[in-house]
Amino acid sequence: MRNKSLAVFVAFYAVTHALMAFTLESSLHSGDVRLYYRFAVDTLHSIVDFSLFSGGFAIEYPPLTALFVTLPLFPAKLFTGGIEFSAWLVWFKLLYLSIDLLMLGCVLKVIKKMKRPEWENWLSLVSLYLVSLLLMTLYFDRLDLLLGALIFIAVLSAQRRSVWPWFWLSAGVCFKVIPVLLGPVFLLFAMAQTYAQRQDASVQSIVVRETLHAAMWCVMFCALLVLPFYLLWGADLFAFLGYHSERGVQLESIYSNVILLAHSVFGLAAEVQFNFGSFNTVSPWSDTLLALSSLVLLLALATSYGIAALVLWRDVNSGAFAQSDESLRRLATLVCLLLLAAILSAKVFSPQYLLWLVPLVMLVGFQSRSAWLFQGLWLLACVLTVLIYPLTYERDFVQVGLAVQRDGQTIWPAPTLLATLLLTLRNGALVVALVALIRMFFTDERRRNSSASV
Numbered sequence: 001m002r003n004k005s006l007a008v009f010v011a012f013y014a015v016t017h018a019l020m021a022f023t024l025e026s027s028l029h030s031g032d033v034r035l036y037y038r039f040a041v042d043t044l045h046s047i048v049d050f051s052l053f054s055g056g057f058a059i060e061y062p063p064l065t066a067l068f069v070t071l072p073l074f075p076a077k078l079f080t081g082g083i084e085f086s087a088w089l090v091w092f093k094l095l096y097l098s099i100d101l102l103m104l105g106c107v108l109k110v111i112k113k114m115k116r117p118e119w120e121n122w123l124s125l126v127s128l129y130l131v132s133l134l135l136m137t138l139y140f141d142r143l144d145l146l147l148g149a150l151i152f153i154a155v156l157s158a159q160r161r162s163v164w165p166w167f168w169l170s171a172g173v174c175f176k177v178i179p180v181l182l183g184p185v186f187l188l189f190a191m192a193q194t195y196a197q198r199q200d201a202s203v204q205s206i207v208v209r210e211t212l213h214a215a216m217w218c219v220m221f222c223a224l225l226v227l228p229f230y231l232l233w234g235a236d237l238f239a240f241l242g243y244h245s246e247r248g249v250q251l252e253s254i255y256s257n258v259i260l261l262a263h264s265v266f267g268l269a270a271e272v273q274f275n276f277g278s279f280n281t282v283s284p285w286s287d288t289l290l291a292l293s294s295l296v297l298l299l300a301l302a303t304s305y306g307i308a309a310l311v312l313w314r315d316v317n318s319g320a321f322a323q324s325d326e327s328l329r330r331l332a333t334l335v336c337l338l339l340l341a342a343i344l345s346a347k348v349f350s351p352q353y354l355l356w357l358v359p360l361v362m363l364v365g366f367q368s369r370s371a372w373l374f375q376g377l378w379l380l381a382c383v384l385t386v387l388i389y390p391l392t393y394e395r396d397f398v399q400v401g402l403a404v405q406r407d408g409q410t411i412w413p414a415p416t417l418l419a420t421l422l423l424t425l426r427n428g429a430l431v432v433a434l435v436a437l438i439r440m441f442f443t444d445e446r447r448r449n450s451s452a453s454v
Contacts, residue, residue, distance in 0.1 A: 006108060013129060017100055020132075021093040021140040033141055035277075036092070037085050040069040044083070046232055063229035063237055064174035065143060071095060096140050103149045103359055110156060114325045116365060124362040127375060131358055134382040135351075137390050144355040147176045151339075152359040154179070155332050158186060159324055161193055163217050170221035177244075178356070181301060181342055182335060185308050187214050189331050192312040196321035248273075248280035248290065250348040251397060251415070252388065255289040256281040257427050260420040272398055272412040278348065279398050281414075293347040300345040304338040311441045332363035337437045344430055351389045354382065370439040377433035384426035392419060 043066040072091030073083050080087040107128065111121045132139055139145060154168035165186055172179030191210045195203065230237050249255045251272060259281050262268040270283040311330065321327050336357055343353050357378075366372055394400050396419035403410050415423075 009125060009129075010104065010108070013104060014101060016129075017132065017139075018097060020136050021097045022090075033089065033092075034085065036069040036143070037088055039066065040073050040088065041083065043070045044073055061143075061240055062174050062177055063226055063233075064171060065176070066229065068095070068143070068146060068175070093140055096145060099146055099149055100139070103145075103152060106153065106156065107359060107362055110328075110363070114328070116325070116367075120366050123366055127379065128358065128362050130379065131361075131382050134379075134386050135354060135358075137386070138352045138355060142352040142355065143176070144352040145358075147172055147178070148356045148358050148360075150175065151179060151182065151335065151356060154182075154186070155328070155335055155360065155363070158189055158331055159328055161190065165190075166214055166217040167221050170218050170225060173218075174222060174225040177240075178339075178342065182338060183214070183218065184305050185331075185334050185338055187211060188305070188308050188312050189327075189334075190214065192316045192321060193327075196316050244276075244348075247276045247278070247348055248282070249286050249293075250350065251279040251281050252351065252423060252427075253293075253347055253349040254344055254427055255293055255347060257420075257423050258289065259283045259285055260415055260423065263414050264417055264420050270414040272414065274410060278350065279412075290347060293345070297342065297345045300341040301338070304334075304341045307337065307438065307441060308334045329363055329365060329367075332360045333437060333440060336360050336364060337434065340430060340434045340437070344427070344434065349427075351385050354385060364437075364440075368440060370436045370443065374433050374436040374440070377429045377436065381426055381429040381433065384422055384429065388419075388422050388426060392422065396422075 039061070069092070072088050072095055075091045076087035077083050107125075111124065114121070150168050150172040154165045154172065157164035157168060169179050169182060169186060172182075187210060190213075191206055194206050194210060195201070198206075226237070249259070259268065259270050262285070263270040263283070268283055268285065270281060272279050273282050274280070311334065315321055315327070315330060339356050339360075343349055343356075361375070361378055364371060364374065366375060388397065396416040398412050399416070400412075402413050405411070
Protein backbone atom coordinates (compact mmCIF):
# COMPACT_ATOMS: atom_id res chain seq x y z
CA MET A 1 0.00 0.00 0.00
CA ARG A 2 1.34 3.40 -0.95
CA ASN A 3 2.45 5.58 1.95
CA LYS A 4 0.98 8.74 0.42
CA SER A 5 -2.45 7.17 0.01
CA LEU A 6 -2.33 5.82 3.54
CA ALA A 7 -1.34 9.24 4.89
CA VAL A 8 -4.37 10.81 3.19
CA PHE A 9 -6.65 8.10 4.61
CA VAL A 10 -5.25 8.53 8.13
CA ALA A 11 -5.65 12.32 7.97
CA PHE A 12 -9.23 12.01 6.69
CA TYR A 13 -10.04 9.38 9.34
CA ALA A 14 -8.53 11.47 12.15
CA VAL A 15 -10.34 14.68 11.17
CA THR A 16 -13.67 12.88 10.74
CA HIS A 17 -13.38 11.09 14.07
CA ALA A 18 -12.36 14.29 15.86
CA LEU A 19 -15.53 15.89 14.51
CA MET A 20 -17.50 12.83 15.62
CA ALA A 21 -16.09 13.09 19.12
CA PHE A 22 -16.36 16.83 19.69
CA THR A 23 -18.95 18.23 17.27
CA LEU A 24 -21.33 15.75 15.71
CA GLU A 25 -22.04 14.05 19.04
CA SER A 26 -22.33 17.26 21.08
CA SER A 27 -26.13 16.99 21.37
CA LEU A 28 -26.26 13.19 21.55
CA HIS A 29 -24.57 12.43 24.86
CA SER A 30 -26.34 9.48 26.42
CA GLY A 31 -27.10 8.92 30.06
CA ASP A 32 -24.18 6.49 30.04
CA VAL A 33 -21.67 9.35 29.75
CA ARG A 34 -23.07 11.06 32.82
CA LEU A 35 -23.04 7.71 34.61
CA TYR A 36 -19.32 7.39 33.79
CA TYR A 37 -18.76 10.90 35.14
CA ARG A 38 -20.53 10.09 38.42
CA PHE A 39 -18.53 6.86 38.61
CA ALA A 40 -15.32 8.87 38.08
CA VAL A 41 -16.20 11.41 40.78
CA ASP A 42 -17.17 8.68 43.24
CA THR A 43 -13.90 6.88 42.51
CA LEU A 44 -11.92 10.06 43.09
CA HIS A 45 -13.76 10.67 46.38
CA SER A 46 -13.00 7.12 47.50
CA ILE A 47 -9.30 7.84 46.96
CA VAL A 48 -9.23 11.31 48.53
CA ASP A 49 -11.74 10.78 51.34
CA PHE A 50 -13.32 7.36 51.71
CA SER A 51 -16.05 8.73 53.97
CA LEU A 52 -17.50 10.47 50.91
CA PHE A 53 -17.79 7.09 49.19
CA SER A 54 -18.68 4.53 51.87
CA GLY A 55 -22.16 3.04 51.56
CA GLY A 56 -22.31 4.40 48.02
CA PHE A 57 -23.66 3.13 44.75
CA ALA A 58 -23.84 -0.42 43.41
CA ILE A 59 -20.96 -0.63 40.95
CA GLU A 60 -22.15 -1.74 37.51
CA TYR A 61 -18.72 -2.20 35.97
CA PRO A 62 -15.57 -4.22 36.76
CA PRO A 63 -12.77 -2.32 38.55
CA LEU A 64 -10.52 -1.31 35.65
CA THR A 65 -13.39 0.75 34.25
CA ALA A 66 -12.95 3.06 37.22
CA LEU A 67 -9.37 3.79 36.20
CA PHE A 68 -10.22 4.82 32.65
CA VAL A 69 -13.23 6.99 33.50
CA THR A 70 -11.34 8.67 36.35
CA LEU A 71 -8.17 9.50 34.40
CA PRO A 72 -9.79 12.50 32.58
CA LEU A 73 -10.52 14.14 35.93
CA PHE A 74 -6.83 14.79 36.59
CA PRO A 75 -6.05 16.92 33.49
CA ALA A 76 -9.45 18.58 33.94
CA LYS A 77 -8.47 19.56 37.48
CA LEU A 78 -4.97 20.59 36.37
CA PHE A 79 -5.98 22.83 33.47
CA THR A 80 -9.37 24.18 34.56
CA GLY A 81 -9.12 24.01 38.34
CA GLY A 82 -12.35 22.00 38.67
CA ILE A 83 -13.89 18.63 37.94
CA GLU A 84 -17.15 19.76 36.36
CA PHE A 85 -18.82 17.51 33.80
CA SER A 86 -17.99 19.75 30.83
CA ALA A 87 -14.25 19.77 31.63
CA TRP A 88 -14.18 16.02 32.29
CA LEU A 89 -16.04 15.33 29.04
CA VAL A 90 -13.42 17.08 26.89
CA TRP A 91 -10.60 14.96 28.32
CA PHE A 92 -12.74 11.83 28.22
CA LYS A 93 -13.26 12.36 24.48
CA LEU A 94 -9.55 13.11 23.97
CA LEU A 95 -8.60 9.89 25.75
CA TYR A 96 -10.90 7.74 23.64
CA LEU A 97 -10.01 9.55 20.40
CA SER A 98 -6.35 8.74 21.19
CA ILE A 99 -7.24 5.08 21.75
CA ASP A 100 -9.16 5.08 18.48
CA LEU A 101 -6.20 6.50 16.53
CA LEU A 102 -3.74 4.12 18.20
CA MET A 103 -5.98 1.24 17.20
CA LEU A 104 -5.99 2.54 13.61
CA GLY A 105 -2.19 2.63 13.74
CA CYS A 106 -2.12 -1.02 14.81
CA VAL A 107 -4.54 -1.92 12.02
CA LEU A 108 -2.38 -0.22 9.39
CA LYS A 109 0.78 -1.85 10.70
CA VAL A 110 -0.82 -5.29 10.54
CA ILE A 111 -2.34 -5.05 7.08
CA LYS A 112 0.92 -3.72 5.61
CA LYS A 113 2.62 -6.91 6.81
CA MET A 114 -0.15 -9.26 5.67
CA LYS A 115 0.25 -10.86 2.28
CA ARG A 116 -3.12 -9.83 0.95
CA PRO A 117 -4.05 -8.09 -2.31
CA GLU A 118 -4.00 -4.32 -2.08
CA TRP A 119 -7.67 -4.12 -3.02
CA GLU A 120 -8.57 -6.33 -0.06
CA ASN A 121 -6.65 -4.12 2.36
CA TRP A 122 -8.32 -0.99 1.04
CA LEU A 123 -11.75 -2.62 1.11
CA SER A 124 -11.16 -3.59 4.75
CA LEU A 125 -10.15 -0.02 5.63
CA VAL A 126 -13.16 1.48 3.85
CA SER A 127 -15.44 -0.98 5.66
CA LEU A 128 -13.84 -0.02 8.99
CA TYR A 129 -14.40 3.66 8.23
CA LEU A 130 -18.03 3.18 7.14
CA VAL A 131 -18.87 1.16 10.24
CA SER A 132 -17.35 3.87 12.45
CA LEU A 133 -19.60 6.45 10.76
CA LEU A 134 -22.68 4.26 11.12
CA LEU A 135 -22.00 3.67 14.82
CA MET A 136 -21.07 7.32 15.36
CA THR A 137 -23.51 7.90 18.22
CA LEU A 138 -21.90 5.03 20.15
CA TYR A 139 -18.25 5.32 19.17
CA PHE A 140 -17.08 7.86 21.74
CA ASP A 141 -20.13 7.72 24.00
CA ARG A 142 -19.53 4.22 25.36
CA LEU A 143 -16.59 2.32 26.86
CA ASP A 144 -16.84 -0.58 24.41
CA LEU A 145 -14.40 0.92 21.91
CA LEU A 146 -11.61 0.38 24.43
CA LEU A 147 -12.71 -3.21 25.05
CA GLY A 148 -12.60 -3.87 21.31
CA ALA A 149 -9.08 -2.44 21.22
CA LEU A 150 -7.94 -4.66 24.12
CA ILE A 151 -9.31 -7.79 22.39
CA PHE A 152 -7.71 -6.73 19.09
CA ILE A 153 -4.29 -6.26 20.72
CA ALA A 154 -4.64 -9.64 22.45
CA VAL A 155 -5.25 -11.26 19.05
CA LEU A 156 -2.21 -9.53 17.52
CA SER A 157 0.07 -10.47 20.42
CA ALA A 158 -1.01 -14.13 20.25
CA GLN A 159 1.06 -14.62 17.09
CA ARG A 160 4.14 -14.86 19.28
CA ARG A 161 4.18 -17.26 22.19
CA SER A 162 4.46 -14.96 25.19
CA VAL A 163 2.56 -13.79 28.26
CA TRP A 164 1.15 -10.73 26.48
CA PRO A 165 -2.08 -12.28 25.15
CA TRP A 166 -2.95 -13.28 28.71
CA PHE A 167 -2.14 -9.79 30.00
CA TRP A 168 -4.39 -8.07 27.46
CA LEU A 169 -7.20 -10.58 28.01
CA SER A 170 -6.89 -10.13 31.78
CA ALA A 171 -7.06 -6.36 31.35
CA GLY A 172 -10.18 -6.85 29.23
CA VAL A 173 -11.78 -9.06 31.89
CA CYS A 174 -11.07 -6.43 34.56
CA PHE A 175 -12.56 -3.80 32.25
CA LYS A 176 -15.64 -5.72 31.10
CA VAL A 177 -16.08 -9.40 31.91
CA ILE A 178 -16.88 -10.65 28.38
CA PRO A 179 -13.22 -11.46 27.41
CA VAL A 180 -13.26 -14.31 29.94
CA LEU A 181 -15.27 -16.19 27.33
CA LEU A 182 -12.38 -15.81 24.87
CA GLY A 183 -9.88 -17.53 27.16
CA PRO A 184 -10.54 -21.07 25.86
CA VAL A 185 -10.08 -19.94 22.23
CA PHE A 186 -6.72 -18.34 23.04
CA LEU A 187 -5.75 -21.45 25.01
CA LEU A 188 -6.59 -23.71 22.07
CA PHE A 189 -4.59 -21.42 19.79
CA ALA A 190 -1.57 -21.57 22.15
CA MET A 191 -1.82 -25.37 22.24
CA ALA A 192 -1.92 -25.51 18.44
CA GLN A 193 1.14 -23.24 18.22
CA THR A 194 3.11 -25.43 20.63
CA TYR A 195 2.10 -28.66 18.87
CA ALA A 196 3.03 -27.21 15.46
CA GLN A 197 6.52 -26.35 16.77
CA ARG A 198 7.04 -29.46 18.92
CA GLN A 199 5.23 -32.41 17.38
CA ASP A 200 7.51 -34.75 19.31
CA ALA A 201 5.66 -33.77 22.51
CA SER A 202 2.47 -35.61 23.45
CA VAL A 203 -0.87 -33.88 23.13
CA GLN A 204 -1.61 -34.55 26.81
CA SER A 205 1.58 -32.86 28.02
CA ILE A 206 0.94 -29.85 25.80
CA VAL A 207 -2.64 -29.52 27.09
CA VAL A 208 -1.54 -29.68 30.73
CA ARG A 209 1.43 -27.33 30.29
CA GLU A 210 -0.41 -24.67 28.29
CA THR A 211 -3.45 -24.77 30.58
CA LEU A 212 -1.32 -24.30 33.69
CA HIS A 213 0.71 -21.58 31.95
CA ALA A 214 -2.43 -19.65 30.93
CA ALA A 215 -4.13 -20.09 34.31
CA MET A 216 -1.05 -18.93 36.22
CA TRP A 217 -0.59 -15.74 34.18
CA CYS A 218 -4.29 -14.85 34.05
CA VAL A 219 -4.75 -15.29 37.81
CA MET A 220 -1.62 -13.26 38.50
CA PHE A 221 -2.51 -10.42 36.11
CA CYS A 222 -6.14 -10.22 37.30
CA ALA A 223 -5.00 -10.22 40.93
CA LEU A 224 -2.51 -7.41 40.30
CA LEU A 225 -5.09 -5.34 38.41
CA VAL A 226 -7.88 -5.90 40.94
CA LEU A 227 -5.92 -5.68 44.21
CA PRO A 228 -5.67 -1.85 44.44
CA PHE A 229 -9.43 -1.54 43.94
CA TYR A 230 -10.16 -4.32 46.42
CA LEU A 231 -8.09 -2.52 49.05
CA LEU A 232 -10.05 0.62 48.24
CA TRP A 233 -13.60 -0.74 48.04
CA GLY A 234 -13.56 -4.19 49.63
CA ALA A 235 -16.44 -6.54 48.80
CA ASP A 236 -18.34 -3.74 47.01
CA LEU A 237 -15.90 -4.32 44.17
CA PHE A 238 -17.84 -7.42 43.06
CA ALA A 239 -21.32 -5.88 43.21
CA PHE A 240 -21.45 -5.83 39.40
CA LEU A 241 -21.72 -9.66 39.31
CA GLY A 242 -25.05 -9.62 41.15
CA TYR A 243 -26.19 -6.59 39.16
CA HIS A 244 -25.90 -8.38 35.82
CA SER A 245 -27.29 -11.71 37.06
CA GLU A 246 -30.58 -9.99 37.96
CA ARG A 247 -31.14 -8.23 34.64
CA GLY A 248 -34.21 -9.06 32.56
CA VAL A 249 -34.85 -9.64 28.84
CA GLN A 250 -33.25 -6.59 27.24
CA LEU A 251 -35.33 -4.94 24.52
CA GLU A 252 -32.98 -5.67 21.59
CA SER A 253 -32.05 -9.25 22.44
CA ILE A 254 -33.06 -12.33 20.46
CA TYR A 255 -35.41 -13.34 23.29
CA SER A 256 -37.15 -9.97 23.22
CA ASN A 257 -37.37 -10.38 19.45
CA VAL A 258 -39.27 -13.65 19.96
CA ILE A 259 -41.71 -11.95 22.36
CA LEU A 260 -42.29 -9.02 19.99
CA LEU A 261 -42.94 -11.34 17.03
CA ALA A 262 -45.44 -13.30 19.13
CA HIS A 263 -47.02 -9.99 20.18
CA SER A 264 -47.36 -8.82 16.56
CA VAL A 265 -48.60 -12.15 15.16
CA PHE A 266 -50.53 -13.77 18.01
CA GLY A 267 -51.33 -10.82 20.27
CA LEU A 268 -49.14 -11.95 23.17
CA ALA A 269 -49.27 -9.38 25.99
CA ALA A 270 -46.04 -7.39 26.18
CA GLU A 271 -44.79 -4.11 27.60
CA VAL A 272 -41.53 -2.26 28.19
CA GLN A 273 -40.02 -1.43 31.59
CA PHE A 274 -36.80 0.31 32.59
CA ASN A 275 -34.59 -1.29 35.23
CA PHE A 276 -30.93 -2.20 35.74
CA GLY A 277 -29.89 0.57 33.36
CA SER A 278 -31.76 -0.71 30.30
CA PHE A 279 -35.17 -1.06 28.70
CA ASN A 280 -36.52 -4.59 29.06
CA THR A 281 -39.39 -6.50 27.48
CA VAL A 282 -41.88 -7.94 29.96
CA SER A 283 -44.44 -10.61 29.02
CA PRO A 284 -45.81 -13.95 30.29
CA TRP A 285 -42.93 -15.58 28.38
CA SER A 286 -40.17 -13.50 29.98
CA ASP A 287 -39.28 -15.81 32.88
CA THR A 288 -39.20 -18.89 30.64
CA LEU A 289 -37.00 -17.17 28.08
CA LEU A 290 -34.69 -15.87 30.81
CA ALA A 291 -34.19 -19.42 32.07
CA LEU A 292 -33.70 -20.66 28.50
CA SER A 293 -31.16 -17.92 27.73
CA SER A 294 -28.56 -19.41 30.09
CA LEU A 295 -28.86 -22.81 28.41
CA VAL A 296 -28.69 -21.30 24.92
CA LEU A 297 -25.62 -19.24 25.86
CA LEU A 298 -23.83 -22.32 27.23
CA LEU A 299 -24.71 -24.30 24.10
CA ALA A 300 -23.51 -21.49 21.83
CA LEU A 301 -20.21 -21.22 23.71
CA ALA A 302 -19.65 -25.00 23.72
CA THR A 303 -20.34 -25.16 19.98
CA SER A 304 -17.95 -22.27 19.32
CA TYR A 305 -15.19 -23.90 21.37
CA GLY A 306 -15.75 -27.19 19.56
CA ILE A 307 -15.47 -25.49 16.17
CA ALA A 308 -12.29 -23.71 17.30
CA ALA A 309 -10.71 -26.98 18.48
CA LEU A 310 -11.62 -28.77 15.24
CA VAL A 311 -10.40 -25.96 12.98
CA LEU A 312 -7.10 -25.43 14.82
CA TRP A 313 -6.38 -29.18 14.96
CA ARG A 314 -6.94 -29.37 11.20
CA ASP A 315 -4.70 -26.36 10.63
CA VAL A 316 -1.87 -27.90 12.64
CA ASN A 317 -2.02 -31.13 10.67
CA SER A 318 -2.22 -29.32 7.31
CA GLY A 319 0.74 -27.04 8.04
CA ALA A 320 -1.35 -23.84 7.97
CA PHE A 321 0.33 -22.65 11.18
CA ALA A 322 3.53 -22.16 9.22
CA GLN A 323 1.81 -19.18 7.57
CA SER A 324 1.60 -16.36 10.12
CA ASP A 325 -0.94 -14.41 8.06
CA GLU A 326 -3.27 -17.38 7.89
CA SER A 327 -2.98 -18.15 11.61
CA LEU A 328 -3.70 -14.49 12.48
CA ARG A 329 -6.76 -14.44 10.21
CA ARG A 330 -7.89 -17.74 11.68
CA LEU A 331 -7.68 -16.53 15.29
CA ALA A 332 -9.43 -13.24 14.47
CA THR A 333 -12.24 -15.12 12.72
CA LEU A 334 -12.64 -17.54 15.63
CA VAL A 335 -12.81 -14.63 18.10
CA CYS A 336 -15.43 -12.93 15.89
CA LEU A 337 -17.37 -16.21 15.83
CA LEU A 338 -17.38 -16.54 19.61
CA LEU A 339 -18.20 -12.87 20.30
CA LEU A 340 -21.07 -12.92 17.81
CA ALA A 341 -22.42 -16.18 19.23
CA ALA A 342 -22.24 -14.76 22.78
CA ILE A 343 -23.92 -11.48 21.81
CA LEU A 344 -26.76 -13.21 19.99
CA SER A 345 -27.41 -15.83 22.68
CA ALA A 346 -27.18 -13.53 25.73
CA LYS A 347 -30.22 -11.97 27.40
CA VAL A 348 -28.75 -8.49 26.93
CA PHE A 349 -27.86 -7.09 23.49
CA SER A 350 -26.95 -3.42 23.63
CA PRO A 351 -26.00 -1.77 20.31
CA GLN A 352 -22.54 -0.79 21.57
CA TYR A 353 -21.60 -4.48 21.78
CA LEU A 354 -20.94 -4.34 18.04
CA LEU A 355 -17.92 -2.14 18.80
CA TRP A 356 -16.16 -5.23 20.19
CA LEU A 357 -15.90 -6.66 16.67
CA VAL A 358 -15.04 -3.50 14.71
CA PRO A 359 -11.23 -3.93 14.46
CA LEU A 360 -11.38 -7.74 14.23
CA VAL A 361 -13.70 -7.80 11.23
CA MET A 362 -10.96 -6.08 9.24
CA LEU A 363 -8.72 -9.14 9.71
CA VAL A 364 -11.38 -11.57 8.47
CA GLY A 365 -10.95 -10.15 4.97
CA PHE A 366 -12.68 -11.02 1.70
CA GLN A 367 -10.96 -14.24 0.66
CA SER A 368 -14.05 -16.33 -0.09
CA ARG A 369 -17.74 -16.16 -0.90
CA SER A 370 -18.64 -16.72 2.73
CA ALA A 371 -16.25 -13.93 3.79
CA TRP A 372 -17.95 -11.57 1.33
CA LEU A 373 -21.34 -12.65 2.67
CA PHE A 374 -20.22 -12.08 6.25
CA GLN A 375 -18.79 -8.64 5.48
CA GLY A 376 -21.94 -7.59 3.64
CA LEU A 377 -24.24 -8.77 6.41
CA TRP A 378 -22.02 -7.12 9.04
CA LEU A 379 -22.36 -3.79 7.25
CA LEU A 380 -26.12 -4.32 6.85
CA ALA A 381 -26.45 -5.10 10.57
CA CYS A 382 -24.67 -1.83 11.41
CA VAL A 383 -27.03 0.09 9.10
CA LEU A 384 -30.05 -1.52 10.76
CA THR A 385 -28.57 -0.84 14.20
CA VAL A 386 -28.37 2.89 13.57
CA LEU A 387 -31.96 2.79 12.30
CA ILE A 388 -32.89 1.19 15.62
CA TYR A 389 -30.73 3.41 17.83
CA PRO A 390 -31.00 6.35 17.85
CA LEU A 391 -33.29 7.00 14.88
CA THR A 392 -36.44 5.09 15.88
CA TYR A 393 -35.73 4.15 19.49
CA GLU A 394 -37.80 6.77 21.31
CA ARG A 395 -40.60 6.73 18.73
CA ASP A 396 -41.08 3.02 18.00
CA PHE A 397 -39.15 0.96 20.55
CA VAL A 398 -39.83 3.04 23.67
CA GLN A 399 -42.89 5.09 22.86
CA VAL A 400 -42.08 7.97 25.16
CA GLY A 401 -45.38 9.80 24.72
CA LEU A 402 -47.43 6.76 25.75
CA ALA A 403 -45.80 6.09 29.11
CA VAL A 404 -48.05 5.34 32.09
CA GLN A 405 -47.39 4.96 35.82
CA ARG A 406 -48.21 1.69 37.56
CA ASP A 407 -47.28 0.91 41.16
CA GLY A 408 -44.71 3.69 41.11
CA GLN A 409 -43.01 2.37 37.96
CA THR A 410 -43.08 3.79 34.43
CA ILE A 411 -44.51 1.40 31.83
CA TRP A 412 -44.40 1.75 28.06
CA PRO A 413 -46.52 -0.19 25.55
CA ALA A 414 -44.97 -2.88 23.37
CA PRO A 415 -42.82 -1.56 20.48
CA THR A 416 -44.49 -0.87 17.15
CA LEU A 417 -44.61 -3.22 14.17
CA LEU A 418 -41.82 -1.17 12.52
CA ALA A 419 -39.61 -1.69 15.56
CA THR A 420 -40.27 -5.44 15.48
CA LEU A 421 -39.44 -5.55 11.78
CA LEU A 422 -36.18 -3.62 12.16
CA LEU A 423 -35.10 -5.73 15.12
CA THR A 424 -35.91 -8.97 13.30
CA LEU A 425 -33.96 -7.89 10.22
CA ARG A 426 -30.92 -6.80 12.30
CA ASN A 427 -30.81 -9.92 14.46
CA GLY A 428 -31.53 -12.11 11.44
CA ALA A 429 -28.65 -10.52 9.52
CA LEU A 430 -26.28 -11.25 12.40
CA VAL A 431 -27.48 -14.86 12.69
CA VAL A 432 -26.82 -15.43 8.97
CA ALA A 433 -23.45 -13.65 9.36
CA LEU A 434 -22.62 -16.14 12.12
CA VAL A 435 -23.52 -19.02 9.80
CA ALA A 436 -21.29 -17.46 7.11
CA LEU A 437 -18.36 -17.43 9.55
CA ILE A 438 -18.89 -21.13 10.31
CA ARG A 439 -19.16 -21.84 6.59
CA MET A 440 -15.78 -20.17 6.06
CA PHE A 441 -14.13 -22.87 8.17
CA PHE A 442 -15.61 -25.82 6.33
CA THR A 443 -17.28 -25.39 2.92
CA ASP A 444 -14.86 -22.72 1.70
CA GLU A 445 -11.83 -24.66 2.99
CA ARG A 446 -12.93 -27.81 1.15
CA ARG A 447 -13.44 -25.81 -2.05
CA ARG A 448 -10.00 -24.22 -1.71
CA ASN A 449 -8.33 -27.57 -1.06
CA SER A 450 -10.11 -29.15 -4.05
CA SER A 451 -8.95 -26.31 -6.30
CA ALA A 452 -5.38 -26.66 -5.04
CA SER A 453 -5.34 -30.43 -5.71
CA VAL A 454 -6.58 -29.90 -9.27
